[in-house]
Amino acid sequence: MLYFIIKRLLWLIPLLIGATVITFFIMNAAPGDPITIMFGTSVQQLPPSEIQLIRDKWGLDDPAYVRYFRYLSNLFHGDLGVSLTARRPVIDMLMERVPNTVQLGITSIIIAILIGIPAGIISAVKQYSLVDYSATILAFVGISTPNFWLGLMLMWLFGLILGWLPICGMGHAGIGDSLKHLILPTVTLGTAMTASLARLTRSGMLEVLREEYIKTARAKGLSERVVIYKHAFRNAGISVITMLGLQFAALLGGAVIVETIFAWPGVGRLVINAIWRRDYFVVMGSVLSLTGMYVLCNLLVDLSYGFLDPRIRYD
Amino acid sequence: MKRNLLVMVLILALIAAFASCALADEAQPQYGGHFVWSQPYEVGTFDPHAITDDGSTYLAWQVYEPLVSTDPYFNTIPALATSWEHPDKETYIFHLRHGAYWQDGNELWAEGEAPEVTAEDVVYSFKRALDPDNVLVVRSMVSLIDKVEALDKYTVRIHLSTPDILILKRGIPQVYIIPEELVENKLLMKHPIGSGPFEFVSYSPGEQVVFKKNEDYWMPVYLDGMTMRIIPEKQVAVMALEAGDIDYIAQVSPSAVPRLKEEGFLMVPRATGAYRYLAFNVKNLPWGNVKMREAIAHAINRDELIKVVFSEVPDLAKPAYQHESPGWSTYDPAMKKLPFWSYDMEKAKALLEEEGWVDNNGDGIRDKNGQKLSLEILTPSADPNREKIGVILTTKFKKELGIDATVISLEWGTYLDRTQVLPPKNDVQAYILGGYSNPKGLYSLFSSKTWGPGGNSAFYSNPNVDTLMESALTSSSSAEWVKKWKEAQVLIYKDLPHIPLYFEYSQGADKPTIHGCNLHHYGFNDTYRQVWMEQK
């Protein structure tokens, strides 16, 4: 088991390196120069020789591959670089913001699991009933709604018109306040995942419920509940959980938009600002953290297979 | 009878006395209260010498102070320096305030133990800002300073390598005075400590900064404390104001103004306007020909533009016919009378035809020698108003003037990249931008020495203007500078590198119980030390 985990964590390394390569070279191709952006209109008051000194000091004029390898070697020493605009180590900035995004992401997933999976199971068990049809349509609408529009509409309805929920920031006046601030962003972010989980669970269950061993289980006289949860769901669960893992990347991507709309202080907002200012190290650090989160999530998914299906073990 | 009269007079007198007390209280600032306000920008950095964004400026204003500051019209006012002398063109001598202390009750200094701000501190701050190794952005604004020395405990002499009459309006006010101990103890990026009216308490990244009153500040501070919230989406900030979560918004979106007024909120207008303009790359044809630009100038209806861009909300913008903002000493009302500012479509068409641009093939677009008349206008995407201007102008030019006009909205870095390339490689025809609303703006925009990254992306070059502006900057009296600046402005606009559109007066909004808020005038020192809240 341990061996398996280590093997997977090792796989993280080339993945993260690949992510940095992609980010670096695309950012590099983008027109625009951090110095000009940073100094704004007063850049002409500096003699060109001095601007050149700055560029040399920060190594901005070195060829791309040189800069990239410099970044990589720093990375292996645990140095993620310094933000050109904030003049602070990137790692400090990430540590401030990443937990907020994680909080948002995890809460969304939990809600998706708590609502989506039971909805899917009930839909499958009661196939073709009114419950099934309503749930199906709701689920489809959920997948089809762009999260930024949903966010705007929710904000409009609950924040403006009804005034029930806060619409920006994280809330610092205690647990209750924090939870209230979590509601709208999480619902916005989690709806699509809830909907697709519901659909997946439903079809997965339908497929499994037709299998022979289900009939056998029923014939053996096991209660319906045991049949559904112990046998059917366990088997359908694998494909559902796999999907969940894969969709996590999309969720993280969606977090960028949700964070912007609801002024949630997470990594998404940080990276958008950094792209705008060509703050390379911040962008790369953020991409690293998001990719890392995705891989860890998938690792958890794989480990959970062992729990769901006793046939799968990693010794 | 007489007694009744006496009683009545007494009662009336009492009423009058109470009334006047109440009224007087209304006008008298009250102490106390925690002020919550919002602005849209993230705080980029805590280092006041490395500021490149408005969020960091808002923070620095409250905690730190410069030697001198400016009022909304760019007149220099005392801050840490109470008076100053200008013995010769390159020298300034500042006399520091007695009794201005660094903030206490923090990691550096215990209560009551903080030292006074002295000339040594000023020298340290300037030296730090000017040291090229530190790569601090503010250096570019004071790069002309070559010597800073302390003459005694409260006197500082600053020497420039070249005279610059504007340095007290723009340059020195941007250098915040910071304690050396803060940098030595590595606290600068964690816990700012200055001599300003508010002390830093805490920072929630991306969300808010909390301040508390500096009890020992050299002026009375009314508020007990304040929280600056960071709300990037303007309409969300409006919602928060309406919900009572915050007391003041620093920038209101125009469409919300009528409703807020109805609900009883007060609008806080900016004192002076910010310049917005349509500029051309005068090195590229066909728009390098001044007659063509004149045609465009006649096709711009500023009132209509303002009405649509600001969604019919009044008072948010005024038509502009020059760079210098109304209220500045260099503002010249006569500029409005220059002949090409008149909105005259017929004249515009006539000018185009004079230059040979006629619709020969009936496709609705003018052409000449087989080439279509096209105008590509670039605009940075960050400011939606600029995009709006672009859409309005290009649609109009296409429909009524027969120009194949398009607007291209670019992300900031990409925009700079294209507009700042030096000619002849620069392929830009025109762009919409704003800003440079400061005393030196005219120079940044129109001097041949500031081509490209310096701000002159119109690549305008006129030796007469250059000489005039340079002699203005090195003149010995303000009056001389004003006179030469105005002359230069007339010369410049006659060549039409820019077509001024309007001056934007953004507004803040606050609850009626808040007093003393004023909107930060474009870029400058404006703490909230004068804000007070009505106590219930």
Added chain:
Amino acid sequence: MRKIVRRFIRNKLAVLGAFIVVVVCGMAIFAPCIAPYDPLEMNFNVILASPSSSHIFGTDMYGRDIFSRIVYGARISLKIGFIVVGIGATVGTILGGTAGYFGGLYDMIIMRIVDLLLAFPFLILAIVIAAALGPSIVNVMVALGSVSWLRYARIVRGEVLSIKEREYIDAGRAIGASNLRILIRHVLPNCAACVLVLATLQMASALIAAASLNFLGMGVQPPQPAWGAMLNDAQEFLREAWWYAFFPGVAIVITVLGINFVGDGLRDALDPKMGR
């Protein structure tokens, strides 16, 4: 084939979806006939007017008719959708198919790239690409296309792997047919079904992704009408002019919904046991 169509028709939601898709396509094709106004025409007298008999969905901040802009906006949305899906399906099928067929190092490299790109936070990648290339519809399509081929590659590879070992392939090799021929004539047709289903579902997500990019300010240049861009502009007026944000959003939801219904119905019809 007829059985497939019959199964499809029996699925009520699928038929509804098909109807919606047809309507939207019709809107796009016949836009000039349907739209009452020129989508670019500004009328400064009716800025932000609420829905009325002359402007059924109201007007935007320039006084342009929102309904007309939604109708013309369908063109851009569908164009992006079809092209992105086209690129994705083609590239993905080729890469996935060859990876599965030839195997070995080539297979490993391709799959590792797929895994890497799937792990990458897509929206950030798209933003960076759009910043690098500049804003235009073409660049949005490139950005979206660069990640859309991934799922195809995986699925086609899977199908190819399972078919590879079957007997008629060996038979084909035995009589000397070239690899390419085998691939094209025998392997690919078997994947067609799943690729088709995936294509419909990808179309839906491409539409949403394109709208998201437009919302973030990349992609369409003003004043072109695009649903996502309209939502971006509408944010500022959420209170004063709710219709500005509401109707384009509904347009997106309904279109994507229709496509999803069709995709789901296709999947059920093509192989009822395949249902996932």
